[in-house]
Amino acid sequence: MSDDILDMLKRSVEGYVAKDPERVRRHRGVFPYHSVDAWDEMAGQGWLSILVPEALGGLGLGLAPAAEVARVMGQAAQIEPFTAVGVFAAALLAGTGHPTAADDLAMLMAGTQLVGVAWQNERGSIELSACGVRASTTEGKILLNGVTRFAAPAAADAFVVLARCDAGLGLYWVPSDAPGVTVVSELAADGSALARIELRDAECRGELSGGAQAEQVLTRALDMSLVVAASELLGVMDGALAMTLEFLRTRRQFGVAIGSFQVLQHRAVDLWMQREITEAAVNAAVSLLESGADTPEQGAAASGAKARAAQAALYVCGQSVQLHGAIGFADEYGLGLYLNRSLSLGAWLGGAAQHRARFASYTPLDVRDATASAVAA
Amino acid sequence: MSEPVTFGVAQEQDWSSLSEDEFRSVVRTEFEAHYPEALRYSPRRLLWSENGDWFRRMARKGWIAPNWPARFGGMGLDPAKLLIFLEEQERWGIGRFQDHGVLMVGPVLMRFGTDDQRSRYLPPILRCEQRWCQGYSEPDSGSDLASLRTEAVRDGDEFVINGQKIWTTMAYDVDHIFVLVRTDPKGKKQEGISFFLVDLASPGIEVRKIRDIAGHDELCEVFFDNVRVHERDLVGDINQGWTIAKSLLGFERISLGSPKLPEYGLQVLASLADACGLGDDPVFRDKFSSLQLDVAHLGAIYGRFASQAARGEPLGPDVSLLKIFATELFQRIADLIIEVAGPAGGLAGEVAMGGRARNLLGPYFKARPATIYGGSNEIQRNIIARQVLNLPTR
Numbered sequence: 001m002s003d004d005i006l007d008m009l010k011r012s013v014e015g016y017v018a019k020d021p022e023r024v025r026r027h028r029g030v031f032p033y034h035s036v037d038a039w040d041e042m043a044g045q046g047w048l049s050i051l052v053p054e055a056l057g058g059l060g061l062g063l064a065p066a067a068e069v070a071r072v073m074g075q076a077a078q079i080e081p082f083t084a085v086g087v088f089a090a091a092l093l094a095g096t097g098h099p100t101a102a103d104d105l106a107m108l109m110a111g112t113q114l115v116g117v118a119w120q121n122e123r124g125s126i127e128l129s130a131c132g133v134r135a136s137t138t139e140g141k142i143l144l145n146g147v148t149r150f151a152a153p154a155a156a157d158a159f160v161v162l163a164r165c166d167a168g169l170g171l172y173w174v175p176s177d178a179p180g181v182t183v184v185s186e187l188a189a190d191g192s193a194l195a196r197i198e199l200r201d202a203e204c205r206g207e208l209s210g211g212a213q214a215e216q217v218l219t220r221a222l223d224m225s226l227v228v229a230a231s232e233l234l235g236v237m238d239g240a241l242a243m244t245l246e247f248l249r250t251r252r253q254f255g256v257a258i259g260s261f262q263v264l265q266h267r268a269v270d271l272w273m274q275r276e277i278t279e280a281a282v283n284a285a286v287s288l289l290e291s292g293a294d295t296p297e298q299g300a301a302a303s304g305a306k307a308r309a310a311q312a313a314l315y316v317c318g319q320s321v322q323l324h325g326a327i328g329f330a331d332e333y334g335l336g337l338y339l340n341r342s343l344s345l346g347a348w349l350g351g352a353a354q355h356r357a358r359f360a361s362y363t364p365l366d367v368r369d370a371t372a373s374a375v376a377a
Numbered sequence: 378m379s380e381p382v383t384f385g386v387a388q389e390q391d392w393s394s395l396s397e398d399e400f401r402s403v404v405r406t407e408f409e410a411h412y413p414e415a416l417r418y419s420p421r422r423l424l425w426s427e428n429g430d431w432f433r434r435m436a437r438k439g440w441i442a443p444n445w446p447a448r449f450g451g452m453g454l455d456p457a458k459l460l461i462f463l464e465e466q467e468r469w470g471i472g473r474f475q476d477h478g479v480l481m482v483g484p485v486l487m488r489f490g491t492d493d494q495r496s497r498y499l500p501p502i503l504r505c506e507q508r509w510c511q512g513y514s515e516p517d518s519g520s521d522l523a524s525l526r527t528e529a530v531r532d533g534d535e536f537v538i539n540g541q542k543i544w545t546t547m548a549y550d551v552d553h554i555f556v557l558v559r560t561d562p563k564g565k566k567q568e569g570i571s572f573f574l575v576d577l578a579s580p581g582i583e584v585r586k587i588r589d590i591a592g593h594d595e596l597c598e599v600f601f602d603n604v605r606v607h608e609r610d611l612v613g614d615i616n617q618g619w620t621i622a623k624s625l626l627g628f629e630r631i632s633l634g635s636p637k638l639p640e641y642g643l644q645v646l647a648s649l650a651d652a653c654g655l656g657d658d659p660v661f662r663d664k665f666s667s668l669q670l671d672v673a674h675l676g677a678i679y680g681r682f683a684s685q686a687a688r689g690e691p692l693g694p695d696v697s698l699l700k701i702f703a704t705e706l707f708q709r710i711a712d713l714i715i716e717v718a719g720p721a722g723g724l725a726g727e728v729a730m731g732g733r734a735r736n737l738l739g740p741y742f743k744a745r746p747a748t749i750y751g752g753s754n755e756i757q758r759n760i761i762a763r764q765v766l767n768l769p770t771r
Contacts, residue, residue, distance in 0.1 A: 245766055257769040265762035273698045280678035304670050360666035365647050365656050
């Protein structure tokens with residue numbers, strides 16, 4: 001049964017991409033920064049339910065199909081916030097196990113409510129404890145204060161906000177239009193946007209999750225999102241590389257196809273290698289995260305995959321422009337859609353250097369050296 | 378299980394009945410219990426006078442040819458267990474001996490050889506009485522190997538070989554060589570090459586050592602001056618040598634891309650950085666974690682090809698990426714070792730630092746030729762460009 005669903009899903013994603021490849025050009029830079037019709041269609045096809053367990057009304061298909069959807073979206077440089085909403089927010093709401101989260105999740109899956117996750121501080125740290133919002137309880141009311149930034153999508157109807165509280169960390173439901181909430185869009189390179197949210201005594205209806213559970217649930221949802229974003233970046237690389245290889249085969253200068261020049265061939269091989277290595281890193285991380293129980297290796301693999309994909313995509317897309325020459329720099333040509341997507345997606349949730357550092361934090365320096373021999377002091 | 382054994386000793390058990398974890402544990406226990414400590418992680422290739430005892434022990438045990446079928450005296454391992462065997466060897470720092478007989482000559486004779494050749498050559502290879510080197514490159518034929526000019530001319534039931542081979546590893550420490558020679562100077566260059574088995578004690582052969590830039594004598598020149606070889610030592614048909622040589626590339630291409638050498642480099646780098654007090658230095662840590670990530674992802678993609686090989690599927694030209702990525706990564710790690718070592722990075726041999734001695738230039742000199750041998754990385758990139766990416770030739 002689930003094979004049929006997967007197959008349907010795959011066809012619907014490919015169909016969606018093929019139907020209107022120019023969609024991104026109409027919606028970039030214009031609120032809500034994606035096609036509302038396309039979003040309805042995605043919801044109707046069940047894309048936003050992939051990761052949600054069946055008990056909560058979802059499809060319960062797991063991480064691999066979600067990564068596959070994102071990869072196909074990346075191949076067409078689409079900017080609909082599938083990963084931000086269908087993975088990050090959906091996995092987070094499902095993970096809290098909170099009764100009101102289930103209702104909000106149902107609306108998220110139906111496409112009637114756009115939900116984002118706001119967890120980073122003003123300077124974009126990926127340390128959860130560095131989050132920029134503080135929750136305090138006064139006269140039985142929970143009030144949020146502070147600034148959180150880089151939340152996607154900017155047009156969200158509501159955000160799940162991470163805040164420090166007396167129990168450590170907590171997750172809170174914040175509608176965008178609630179009193180004390182100011183949401184400002186910051187435009188990203190690809191024409192999507194991230195939200196900067198200022199909270200001034202914003203009253204919140206209750207805590208979705210708190211303490212160690214909040215941290216664990218958010219870490220899990222973040223790790224899944226990192227892997228899916230890496231998979232989307234893999235698709236972005238695929239798209240740019242396909243255009244570039246075709247160009248090298250057909251563009252003629254000096255009477256020959258420029259792809260016959262060895263220096264360009266070797267450059268193309270280096271791009272392709274980074275694509276293959278990224279794929280292996282993403283697949284390994286997907287398997288590890290699907291293998292169940294939370295382990296530090298999962299965080300390391302997820303950050304490792306994101307660091308790899310962010311760096312590789314930027315390299316592949318940047319070099320693709322170079323291999324094309326001037327035409328690669330023209331917006332109409334379309335290669336720029338990939339480069340801009342790799343810039344935005346590569347930085348979202350933390351860039352390569354940040355995730356290398358997180359990877360390193362899980363893998364301390366191993367100073368046992370079997371090749372060294374002891375010497376007298 | 379009780380397959381009749383044509384050559385060598387019978388296996389102590391049927392390895393296919395063990396799980397991969399059980400097999401790994403058997404191999405690891407054996408290596409850790411018996412391999413001489415002083416020979417672990419040698420920065421240079423060991424001489425037969427140094428590691429011969431260990432490999433003769435392996436021969437008596439029936440473990441000298443893990444890649445051969447049991448009926449020919451090998452361990453009869455499937456590809457997955459063979460990789461485990463090689464991984465465990467490297468993990469314990471067990472240097473290879475001049476094992477071209479086991480790795481190349483055996484498999485070639487099983488596939489292309491005659492019964493007579495198998496019965497004359499396989500038993501002494503299994504007993505380590507015959508050890509082999511590979512005579513491929515020539516002074517004017519490196520990357521363009523098929524242009525080789527060392528020639529063999531028929532004279533009755535013998536062939537007379539004249540010419541020169543070069544970059545032959547450890548030719549002075551072995552007793553036999555397999556050579557690619559030209560037997561037809563006309564027509565397409567790949568179609569005039571034959572594969573011969575030659576005793577290095579034959580009159581007319583001279584071996585000269587080449588001192589390398591690491592100060593080792595591992596490479597040699599081998600000169601052939603009217604060397605007579607009987608026709609029964611021609612492997613396969615005449616002019617079929619190129620096909621035979623290519624058939625040997627399969628396993629080599631995956632082993633050259635193993636993450637083991639970069640992992641070893643990373644280990645040296647980590648302990649050296651610790652000794653130099655750089656463990657918490659943020660600049661070093663970012664460089665280190667970047668390399669660490671490369672090693673982890675090399676492991677992921679190596680796993681993809683290894684399991685393809687373990688399922689018995691042929692490897693495509695895309696496997697070249699393993700060799701390129703692994704060897705260039707090893708060089709970047711070796712470069713950082715020298716950078717981190719500061720003034721000690723220029724010292725030869727074992728260097729004391731933080732209470733331990735390490736050969737700091739060991740990884741550097743091991744990494745240097747890795748991008749050249751086994752098909753230079755430039756040639757590997759040509760292969761991928763043409764055969765995987767379908768880039769045009771004109």
